[in-house]
Amino acid sequence: MAVYESDLPGVGKKFEIDLDGEAQLVVVIHNTGKRELFVRDSPDADSEKLFELSDKLARQVGTIMEGAYFQPIRDDEISTVLDDDTIIEWAKVTDESELVGTTLAESGVRQRTGASIIAVQRGDETIQNPPPDVEFEVDDTLVSIGDRESHTELERLAAGEATLDGAPGGGEPPGDTADDEFVDDDSANDEP
Amino acid sequence: MAATPLIEIGALFVGIALAGAIAQRAGQSVIPFYIVGGMLAGEHVLGRLAPLEIGLGDVAVTLQQPYVSESEFVELGAELGIVFLLFFLGLEFSITRLLESRDRIGKAGVVDLAINFPAGVLLGLALGWSAIEAVLLGGIVYISSSAVITKSLIDLGWIANDESDPMLGTLVFEDLFIALYLAVVSALVIGGGDVGAAATDIGIAVGFILVLLGGVFYGSELFQRYLETDSRELTVLRTVALVVFVAGLALLLDVSEAVAAFFVGMGFSSTDHVHEIEELLIPVRDLFAAVFFFWVGLGTDPAVFADPALVAVLALAVLVTTPTKLVSGYLGGRIYDLDERRSLRVATGMVTRGEFSLIIAATIATAGTGPVMTETIPDLTVGYVLVMSILGTVLMQYADRLWSVAQPYLVDAAE
Numbered sequence: 256m257a258v259y260e261s262d263l264p265g266v267g268k269k270f271e272i273d274l275d276g277e278a279q280l281v282v283v284i285h286n287t288g289k290r291e292l293f294v295r296d297s298p299d300a301d302s303e304k305l306f307e308l309s310d311k312l313a314r315q316v317g318t319i320m321e322g323a324y325f326q327p328i329r330d331d332e333i334s335t336v337l338d339d340d341t342i343i344e345w346a347k348v349t350d351e352s353e354l355v356g357t358t359l360a361e362s363g364v365r366q367r368t369g370a371s372i373i374a375v376q377r378g379d380e381t382i383q384n385p386p387p388d389v390e391f392e393v394d395d396t397l398v399s400i401g402d403r404e405s406h407t408e409l410e411r412l413a414a415g416e417a418t419l420d421g422a423p424g425g426g427e428p429p430g431d432t433a434d435d436e437f438v439d440d441d442s443a444n445d446e447p
Numbered sequence: 448m449a450a451t452p453l454i455e456i457g458a459l460f461v462g463i464a465l466a467g468a469i470a471q472r473a474g475q476s477v478i479p480f481y482i483v484g485g486m487l488a489g490e491h492v493l494g495r496l497a498p499l500e501i502g503l504g505d506v507a508v509t510l511q512q513p514y515v516s517e518s519e520f521v522e523l524g525a526e527l528g529i530v531f532l533l534f535f536l537g538l539e540f541s542i543t544r545l546l547e548s549r550d551r552i553g554k555a556g557v558v559d560l561a562i563n564f565p566a567g568v569l570l571g572l573a574l575g576w577s578a579i580e581a582v583l584l585g586g587i588v589y590i591s592s593s594a595v596i597t598k599s600l601i602d603l604g605w606i607a608n609d610e611s612d613p614m615l616g617t618l619v620f621e622d623l624f625i626a627l628y629l630a631v632v633s634a635l636v637i638g639g640g641d642v643g644a645a646a647t648d649i650g651i652a653v654g655f656i657l658v659l660l661g662g663v664f665y666g667s668e669l670f671q672r673y674l675e676t677d678s679r680e681l682t683v684l685r686t687v688a689l690v691v692f693v694a695g696l697a698l699l700l701d702v703s704e705a706v707a708a709f710f711v712g713m714g715f716s717s718t719d720h721v722h723e724i725e726e727l728l729i730p731v732r733d734l735f736a737a738v739f740f741f742w743v744g745l746g747t748d749p750a751v752f753a754d755p756a757l758v759a760v761l762a763l764a765v766l767v768t769t770p771t772k773l774v775s776g777y778l779g780g781r782i783y784d785l786d787e788r789r790s791l792r793v794a795t796g797m798v799t800r801g802e803f804s805l806i807i808a809a810t811i812a813t814a815g816t817g818p819v820m821t822e823t824i825p826d827l828t829v830g831y832v833l834v835m836s837i838l839g840t841v842l843m844q845y846a847d848r849l850w851s852v853a854q855p856y857l858v859d860a861a862e
Contacts, residue, residue, distance in 0.1 A: 264615045265539045265597045266606060281607040286725045293607040299786070302607035 271295075288313075337400075343373070344406040348395040351415025360387035362419060368408035370401030452518065459515050462488040463737045474602075476595040478740055478801050479836045482829060485744020488515045492749060517745050521738060526704070528739030529806050530694045531732040533705040536593065536622050537712020538721060548616060555613050555779035556620025559797070562775040563768065564589040570767055574760060579635055580819050583812055586632065587828050588768040590625050592801025593618045594736075595836050599796065599843050610792045613783040617776075617797065625803055626709045629811070630656055633703040636815045652702045659693075659710035667717040674720045682720065683727050705806055736802070743805050743829055751826045760823070761830045769838065772798045777857075787857040788850050795846045799839025804832050 259271040267285040274280055274294075281293040281302050288310030293302035308316060318324065322335070335343040348354055354362055365371050375382040375389060376396035382389060391397075399409055411417035466484030470477040486492060494514035515521070567588035571581025596614060600606045634648040662669075673689070676682060690711050697707030715724060751757055776797035780790025808828035812820045842849070 261612070263606060263611060264619050265536075265593055266601065266615070269607065269611075283606055285601075286722070287729065288726070291601075291604075291607070293604065295607070302604060304604045304607075 340402045341400065342403060342406060343398065343400050344370075344410075345376075346397045346399065346406070346410045346413040348391055348393060348397065348413045349415050350393045352391075352393075352413050353415065353419045354391040354413060355393050357391060357419070358387065359385055359389050359391070362391070364399075364409065364412070367419065368401070368412060369405030370399040370409040372397050372399045374398040452520065455515060455518060456520060458488070459521060459738070459741065462515060463741050466741070467737070476598060476799075476801075476836050476840050477737075478592070478595055479833045481737055481740035482744040482747070482833060485515075485741040486747050486749050487744075488741075489745040489747075490514050490516060491747070515741075515745060517742065521742050521745065524735055524738035525742035525809075526739075527691070528732075528735035528737070528742075529705050529810065530690060530708040530735075531728070532594075532736050532739070532802055532806070533626075534690050534708040534712040535725070535729075535732050537626075537709040537714075538716050538724065540619065540622065540709075540713050540716060551613070551783055552616040552620050555617050555782045556624070558778050558782065559617050559621065559775040560589065560624060562778075563771050566767055566771045567764075570764060576819055577817075579632075579815075580817075580824065582632060583636075583807060583815075583820070583824055584764075586625065586628050586807045587804040587824070587831065588764060588771075588800065590621050590800065590803040590807075591618060591772070591797050592799045592803065592832075592836060592839075593622065595799045595801045595840065596796055599799070599840055603843060605792065605796070605843075608789070609783070609785055610780065610789045610796070613779045613785065613793050614776075614796050616783075617779050621803075622709075625807075626706050629703040629807070630706045632807075633706075633811050633814070634701070636811050636820070637701050648701055651700055655697060655700055655702045656706065656710065659707060659714075663710055663714040663717075666714055670714050671718045671720075674715070674718055674724075679723075679727060682723060683731075686715070686724055686728060687731070703810060705810060739809075740802075740805070743809060747826060747829045752830055757823065757826060757830070761827055761834070764827065764831055765834050765838070768800075769798055769835075787854070791850050791853060791857065792843070792846045795839070795842035795849065797839075798835060798842055800832055800835040804828050 257273045261269050261271075263269050263283070267283060267287075270282040270284070272280040272282070277297040279295045279298070281295055283291040283293070285291070289307055290310070290313040291307045292305040294305055295302045337343065354364075359372060372385060373383075374397075375385045375391075376398065377392060377394075397409065397413060399406065401409070408417065412419070462484050463481060466480040467477050470480035473480075492514075494516075564585045567585035568581045570588070571584035572578070576584070596618065600611055600614065605611055630652050631649060634652040637648060673685060674682060676685070690708055693711050694704035694708045698704045715721065752761075773794040776794035777790045779797070780793035783793075785793065805828060808825045812824040812828070815821060
């Protein structure tokens with residue numbers, strides 16, 4: 256996916272985003288804050304205006320699109336990329352997972368996988384900065400930050416495809432684990 | 448006319464608001480409507496109507512039709528309009544952007560200049576005008592209207608298409624040229640044509656501009672610090688203070704206030720506050736720019752367009768300079784590697800002339816000597832802008848129909 260940015264002197268900025276095939280999405284951001292959205296079926300075609308939004312509305316729609324209000328979790332490809340190596344992902348704990356019934360500290364998830372759990376979604380409730388003694392339950396959704404490999408490992412763990420046994424550093428004192436988690440948590444929460 | 452000047456200002460803005468509303472209803476650019484609104488509301492039309500007699504039984508009341516006079520306030524408002532129009536031009540004007548695409552903007556801009564400017568000068572000379580009068584006409588027919596064209600681009604949705612690049616690029620080139628042009632020509636005209644005096648004036652003008660340019664290049668730190676404040680109110684006040692003060696200073700030195708405002712805008716364009724200034728001051732610009740166009744109308748007696756000589760010159764100017772812009776615009780599109788159809792759109796889009804032609808006529812021509820400069824050129828320019836702003840907007844709307852007519856010729860010519 257390529258995004259082309261160009262200046263429109265006296266107007267604002269234009270962003271052209273490649274869609275599937277030849278089509279392009281064109282977003283014109285006016286200096287006044289107004290956003291106009293166009294779609295272009297092929298490079299030679301005329302841009303067809305889809306709609307326009309005020310600055311405020313565009314920001315709201317933007318956060319909705321980003322998934323800040325609601326994240327569909329079923330798809331394991333859902334993720335928020337912070338930079339090339341840092342991603343926020345969601346993983347669901349199944350009843351086959353060894354995580355069920357263990358606490359964050361006991362499981363040593365971060366040492367085992369490299370991914371830091373920054374929140375646990377349980378039903379309608381979200382446990383932010385989960386304390387070390389939080390106990391994992393079936394159907395918990397783990398929101399974690401880390402690189403792609405760590406996430407793959409955590410997902411396998413949460414799905415019950417991998418075990419906690421032989422986890423590297425699994426025997427570390429729980430206190431250490433918790434501290435590390437908290438340090439990571441803060442920076443992760445501030446970043447986006 | 449009225450007991451308090453406030454009612455006069457009120458009437459002025461009522462007139463402007465009405466003209467704007469009608470323009471929007473008609474799907475046209477607001478500029479010609481503001482001008483015509485000014486003409487109708489001024490002393491030449493409204494002021495000439497017979498007093499209204501209202502009889503109620505035995506009591507008869509005579510009402511003198513109120514008209515908007517060219518008061519000091521309106522004149523100052525119009526001047527502020529020019530200053531803010533040019534200030535925003537400078538604000539949008541980034542040297543880095545120009546340098547980034549200097550090849551294409553340069554080529555398209557030079558083609559545009561080389562075709563349209565001489566056309567106006569030659570026309571002026573053919574009419575038997577003096578060299579300086581001809582150069583004024585050259586500038587007036589050369590410069591397309593950034594305001595109208597940009598608005599039409601947005602209205603038609605072309606802003607998201609490739610044709611917006613050569614159009615906006617050429618406008619940037621024109622704007623830079625017109626800043627230099629205003630500086631030099633105003634010194635020439637105000638110098639009264641005497642070469643010696645003009646040289647001194649040009650010297651002062653160039654000196655002043657060099658100081659401003661120095662400020663733009665080396666003063667971005669200062670500008671940045673000048674605008675560093677948390678208060679929106681202070682940002683507005685500081686910006687307006689500097690712009691108006693420098694523009695006033697320029698006028699004191701017989702340098703174009705428009706040019707000074709342009710350079711102050713350019714100085715601000717490198718700070719982090721561009722967006723904030725735009726957001727806060729666009730309403731101020733729109734307000735005073737509307738007053739400027741209205742004021743142009745106020746000073747124009749529609750009766751002058753009954754003068755066959757002026758109409759003949761006007762018709763000649765329209766007939767000569769519409770095709771020249773079409774050709775230069777088309778070539779500009781081709782320079783940007785657009786196909787024939789899009790290049791034709793660029794051609795139709797560049798036809799519109801507007802605010803800058805009026806600024807040349809209002810600030811330079813009226814300061815000159817002789818009937819051509821003080822009367823013919825201003826009247827001609829008003830008529831010319833009225834025709835070209837409407838013609839250009841309509842041409843853009845019918846560009847695709849025009850394409851179906853022109854297609855066989857343009858595609859054949861390219862082969």
